[in-house]
Amino acid sequence: MKISDKLSQAHSSANPPPATFSFEFFVPKTSQGVQNLYDRMDRMYDLNPIFIDITWNAGGRSSSLTNEMVYTAQSTLGLETCMHLTCTNMKVELIDEALHKAFESGCQNILALRGDPPLDGSESTGDFKYAKDLIEYIRRKYGDHFNIGVAAYPEGHPEEDSEAKTLEYLKEKCDVGADFIITQMFYDVDNFISWCSKIRKIGVNIPIIPGIMPISTYAAFVRRAKWSQIAIPPHFLEVLEPIKDDDYLVREKGTELVSQMCTKLLQSGFVNHLHFYTMNLERATIMILETLNIIEPVKAHENTGGDELPWRKSLHPQRSKETIRPIFWQNRKYSYITRTATWDEFPNGRWGDSRSPAFGDIDLCASELLRQSPKKAYDLWGTPQTLKDFSDIIVSYLQGELKSLPWSDGPIGEDTSVMVENLINLNHKGFLTMNSQPALNAVKSSEKVYGWGPKNGYVYQKQYLEFFCPKDLLPKLLHTIDSYNKSEGDASSSIISYYAVDKNGNLSTNCKDDDINAVTWGVFPGEEILQPTIVEKTSFLAWKDEVYRLFTEWTNILQSNLVDADKDKISGFVDLITNFSNNFVLCNLVNNDFIDKNETLFNLIETVASEGN
Template sequence: MRFSEAIAQWSELRPFFVFECFPPRTDQGFENLLSRVGRLAQLGPLAITVTWGAGGSTRNRSLDLAGLCQSEHNLNAILHLTCTNMEKGTVEATLRSAKERGIKNILALRGDPPRGSEYWIPADPGFVHAIDLVRYIKTHNDYASHFCVGVAGYPDGHDHSLTLDEEVKHLKAKIDAGAEFIVTQVFYDIDQYIHWKKKIEDAGISVPIIPAVAPIQSHASFIRMTKLCKAKVPDSMRDAIEHIKTDDQKVKDFGIQLAKTICQRLTLDCGARGIHFCTFNLEKSVRRVLEELGWSQKTESPFHSEDSHLPPELLITASEASHLIQRPTTPTHSIDGFQLDPLKDDFPNGRFGDYTSPAYGALDPWDGGGIGVTPAEGIALWGSPSTVQDVQNLFLSYLESKIPCTPFSLEALSKETTIILPYLLRLTANDCWTIASQPAVDAARSDDLVFGWGPGEGYVFQKSFVEFFCTSTSLQSLTARVVRHGNGAITYYASNSSGGFISNAEAGTRHAVTWGVFPGQEIAQPTVIEQESFLSWKDEAFSVWSQWAQFYPPNSPSRATLKGIQEDRWLVSMLHHDFKQPDALWAFLLGN
């Protein structure tokens, strides 16, 4: 059904809700997601939205997922579709395929790039902005009456080169071109949303607006998401989360209560008829929010608010959360003998999480996959490196805290990184440019301010590992040393952009590099390194070089250098299995 018609026909007393999911990167995660979607479907959503990877990178999986949501679970699917940086003809082919599958709803997005001043060149000059996609669908005889088209709204702003009035003007143009509903970006400042909504209404926009809510899953994911979305967060809310950030369960429970209160304010005070939930392919939090609101079709909940791990002084009530925001500013699924518990990935995965999880490799919100900064911002941060040495110096400057981030790490160095910083500096200076790492940890308390994670009263462990880009010559030297001196304690995976792959790990082996032991729970393993997940991540890692290169003019030294690095370097992930010897990996790598 066309989504605009579904909204018009909604007659229940409770608000409607929509779930957003993304196509997992792995086949196992995709299959497991279908089971999870089946359970979420039982809650009675009005629709499900399926995200679209940057440049059409998830085209087939997005189409398959949207089609299966409709055919297997009777869900009204809304397919996200970006129009920039797409190969010529991809938009037309996607629309044709979506229509053949019976999909009737499109969320038209611009995608990244372009943004601001840049040298990006559209692959298809007919599709540069979201309005181009809206106009194309609404003027095409095969699609105009078939597809209901929605567009994105940004209460906190989107393009910071534009004023709010200018952004509203662009949104009005998309509505005039035929868009029939608006889904907002995630936001936390309700007062700002009210201000934006009034601007929308004053501009004569009367189509349904569905505000997006994302229950906070962890402190780290919250910080990353708000940075990428450029979401405004009230100081009191940020302070409250900061106070409990070392206990993932407390953060998760806080996020549920906060999302519940945001939904109450949006529907009761702001007149929202429905909510768009960003699930990140996780289930428990959104289920609890709906059940506590009384919006789900289920009458008996397996989760109760009294199960909260928050102590009384931190448990946030609806009225307290409302005050906080107002302040200015079902069965398991078996795969090759492995059963995924429905809540096994309750805590979000690390980069090398469980590749069988539907939440593995979560995309950045709103069809990210890009570097996360505009070209103008990137050039201001990183200049215009024109030689390999310039790029190496940039990685060194990040480790020396002379610059706040790199295209591969948008956050500042973590506290645990400082423990191994001398090793990382030496590795990077030796032409192994480090982009991820962790020290070995033997039974740190789960509330430790540096290493702690998960619920309280537990203990956490880590194996040391490091990930870096290096030349084929350096890789040959390292792999030879593993054979001669590794003594079976070193595991590595290496791949290049053209598909080359080498490893000393047996096929199918999985290596937990972070794990936790907590009272009354099975051992948790949020970070796992194995071949499937490494190869999935390496595609994204090499795409960063390509996206970074597009910040600079064609035929420029900077673009040529970055493209050359993308083509010549290898991505290597290496770990040491003796977590009781904190210096073992670094001594091996540096020849100490």
């Protein structure tokens, strides 16, 4: 969606309209830095920014990485994204490639910039001299598809002494097709308000978005102000200079100063949206938003009762109609998006009838599935030597002490709280848990933890449990389930349905090959019933391949990066994971009686575990 449309929508339906905000991120220099930034962006999604933007670093790997990050932000993280695009030293072929990739990603917003001139003082060798030329080219090539933003300099441009000419250049950019303005950082609010008045008087009427730079440390604050050639108001220095060596106090006082600045901006009549230069950090920005008390009002302004779906909806145009996903990937959205990226449309039989000609395979992509670097994997999970060590890692995750596992990209969710003690107990007994959800019966769609979809609806869930079972206990587990099903009714009714598969693909199930079991659904006024989360055979087998490959990658990255002192530990770790992969079976159980208590599945496994001991 276009930024100008999102701003209009957010600010026109409430009186007074809520203040909104957005975040800028820059391209990290390392692959692990990119993964860590994705995690940070993922967390900051929950603050409900109107959009994010990603900077452009011209030339080489960093340029293509901007496009890759835009794709991930749009397709995987579901964040409306604006792509910076600079034209200095850029041949038209590179501009075309960048715009085409942005278009294919579903990105509709470009911040068109000239960029910094060559450091040696020579003339640019690119095909565009000014941002105005780039804007005109984008309009000729793509018409109105892209919402185009431009940069502005409230305190003047370092290469132009004349304020009148600087305003004239801004007007020219607006006249050839700009839709919104994002300004350079500043701290002098009175000057900014005066500048806004001047650009309105010359006929610039598009939205003005002020660039806000949080203050984290005194040194960085002064350095950035000097580099950008902006004025620091005396009262900022009076507050911060005496405490410049205390980073904690600087951030606290800096938050107060920048928050006061933002309040004055929002009261000026020129501004109702704030754009934060995050520097790829989150805490300083969040502190300002909390001080301004605009996070919750923005969330409350959403049109739906909760999230649109129980999983993060992609903004990629080819996935716009995607309404169904297998539950196995609810904590692995990165790999799911990658593995289904070649699908040309959704859902069209993908998760309906596997006999449909539109049904697609989930490819096991050639790229690495484990998102952590060797060092981070070691720091997070160490080198477990025994099954107890392994289960202790999972227990630490369930208790909130670990923020990820090889098969879970993010921290444990609030929705698991009602079952967390049962899950911990299973892990202590040697049944290592992977994924779960509790049963729900007619929970309001506006409920904070479990709600999703339009207002005034009700959502339902079947209890789902995924875990690794010792291979020698699997026959007893399946017999116990079959006996339970028979005792509760016809054995063929499968009140408890299951899939169990080992590393080699040997499958046991009481489901038919073409069964599609909806384990989450919602009922909403005037709409069809939505069934966004399912369990079925084809996707489960694809998930099995991913899980066992994750184990292999986990051992490989540590083996290839070990030091002599770690050889024995690495050897013990590899033996553990190899034996585990060979001697444990991946299982999932669904209790199709969604009004049953959440203890039922745990009690069945507990029986098997007790007899096994």
